[in-house]
Amino acid sequence: MAVERPVRLVLDASLLLDPVEGGGTGEVAPALRPGAEALLRRLRYSNLGVAICGPKEMPMNVSDFLEKTANVHSFGYTLLPAPSGHVLLDESMLEWSRSSSCFYATSRVDEDLFSALQSHKWRVIAVDNERGTEDSGVVNISKLEELLLTLATLIKKEIASSSVLMVGYAMKQSREQDFAKRGSFPLYPSKNGLIFVPLSFELPLASQLNEVDMILHKMTDEIVSIDPNCSISFPKGISFSAGMSEIIRFMEEYPDFCIIDPFKNISPLLDRLQIQEILVRLQELGTEGRPKLRAPHSLKVKNFHGSELQKQLAETNLSFPLIVKPQVACGVADAHNMALVFQVEEFSNLSVPLPAILQEYIDHGSKIFKFYVIGDKVFHAVKNSMPNASLLKSSSGDEPLTFNSLKTLPVATKEQLLQNRVQDNRSLDIDVVEKAAKCLKESLGLTIFGFDVVVQEGTGDHVIVDLNYLPSFKEVPDSEAMPAFWDAIRQSYESKKGKGQT
Incomplete structure (x- = not known):
């Protein structure tokens, strides 16, 4: 079920650097833009080959900052050649295009670079470009937070087989990290054909839920309060965050959508x-x-x-x-x-x-x-x-x-x-x-x-x-826990869909 070719993702420096903090000009100490750290943290355990790149003419302190950032997250680091003739990609990027399915994410418009990438079968994702690009082959998105979902959707539609399923998950950051460090949430399809992508409460949920096949959640992470004097029976007596409340409303409107697991099945365990x-x-x-x-x-x-x-x-x-x-x-x-x-x-x-x-x-x-x-x-x-x-x-x-x-x-x-x-x-x-x-x-x-x-x-x-x-089932070895985890999710989805068709 998994894709046969590895997937490579290159993040352009413009995507990561905070323009307010110098934007890579070297005039002030470089810093990551809001949302970039969360993106890098999730990509670290995505099972994709990830690298950070920037132009060779970047100031030394900016280049050093990006290289250190790449090392912290176990990513590669590469520099684009200085513009001269038709050589716009470095040799490693050319090699990747021969053996992998490649994506390039950037926040700057460079038509010549885009053309060179596309000629070597790279897909370009442009994020938050004020003037955009006229190239119809470029995927344009407005926010950095949309990148993972966009990437997952492209992998599912263009690279993976039709049997691959996309799982949108919602849980608190510390829990997500514990699962992700074990390889639980790959963006590259698991052996049984699952792609995992975080649901962002900072973006409209409806558009995200239209892309995923199912929801995996830890609803207790999104509880704001519980009335102890109320008999706990979902949703009576329970107040949720705005994001989880929206998921609950979505499930009420689309009860046949697959959720792991239904809120009413979990609620007895709150009491x-x-x-x-x-x-x-x-x-x-x-x-x-x-x-x-x-x-x-x-x-x-x-x-x-x-x-x-x-x-x-x-x-x-x-x-x-x-x-x-x-x-x-x-x-x-x-x-x-x-x-x-x-x-x-x-x-x-x-x-x-x-x-x-x-x-x-x-x-x-x-x-x-x-x-x-x-x-x-x-x-x-x-x-x-x-x-x-x-x-x-x-x-x-x-x-x-x-x-x-x-x-x-x-x-x-x-x-x-x-x-x-x-x-x-x-x-x-x-x-x-x-x-x-x-x-x-x-x-x-x-x-x-x-x-x-x-x-x-x-x-x-x-x-x-x-x-x-x-x-967390952290005491179970990863070699046993992860296949069981993925199989359980897939079986739950297939069981749900099977019941819906009978």
Whole structure:
């Protein structure tokens, strides 16, 4: 499905340099124009051959700046020959044209250069040219932010086969970088024929969505606020950024458009109470002779008033220690602020947001098993986790132990890990958990999700303590994760289209 020839992209200096900061004149220190750094960062992991070029007569400080920029992003750097006769391209660019499909992106008009490029079968993309070009073979776009989508569209239409699909993705920058560094988002088609392009909320979304075949998103990255007093059921009680709101409106208007995954399928994972209800249903999967699979025992509370709380705990047979979690599971700043409480008096002035979920704390030998469901594949990894409750209590100083589960989770020391291995050698029953993974996939209707399992000391119960959408699955080796990731996306698209045709 992938293209047979490599794709080369050359970025002209005029495209990258900020004209306000000297525009490459050498009069002031050169700098990148707004948007150029994001472009370079994305191109670095695009699986294209990228180079930066400029005329040989550029001032030395500008040339040095561009060469350093190219090196930082692992790009090539080349200089165009000084105008003389008909020699307008350097030898490397001539060589690329013989072995690759080549694109040249620029913000300046040079008819002679364009003609020379086109004579060697280069495609020219002109960005933000005030006077434009009369050459009909040049692709003109108005903003730098349009370049990646334009390039992806050209690759799909002119170079790749008709079976290649374009995936528009939307997520926060840090998450995008984590995925991109692993090669997740190639602009050059993946082995199973996918091209990835970021959706820009700075451009009209309608025109972008008309070009892509599907949307991959992490909608929780675009949540502005969630009303904790509202039963979280998409979109009730949830406020999104303007860009994500526009995607939501688009999907309401075009419900047959492929999105990975539908918002309504993801919304239960925003609410720890709904997650609990989902996990409780898995307890029916128990098999004789196998470990018990279950959800942690838990209770929703709207306040931390002592007498009322004691009564609720007694009615649900919950005992200390308890881990206290906000009911809102993700998408807001304090969703991961938690506490471990050892006695009812410690609820006084507790800072965990309300409403909250009180959950039994499970001694689990400081090991947590992270499971990732990526399409039809199930992966898992073992990570160090929190120590047993007795060790945590001894260091708490009669105070609740507060932490952020993403940043300050109290992880067991080497000595505690060794002690746990001596005390309990129970292991994970992978078959039991993989069966649960398949049931979760079917019931949730999600393409990519993750969940965490701990094995309770003493009983050997397998307890699922967390469930989340589109995790990073960074513990899975790239050689296994990337093919599974691409296959999952393609299979989801084909399944969606197949259902729409029947």
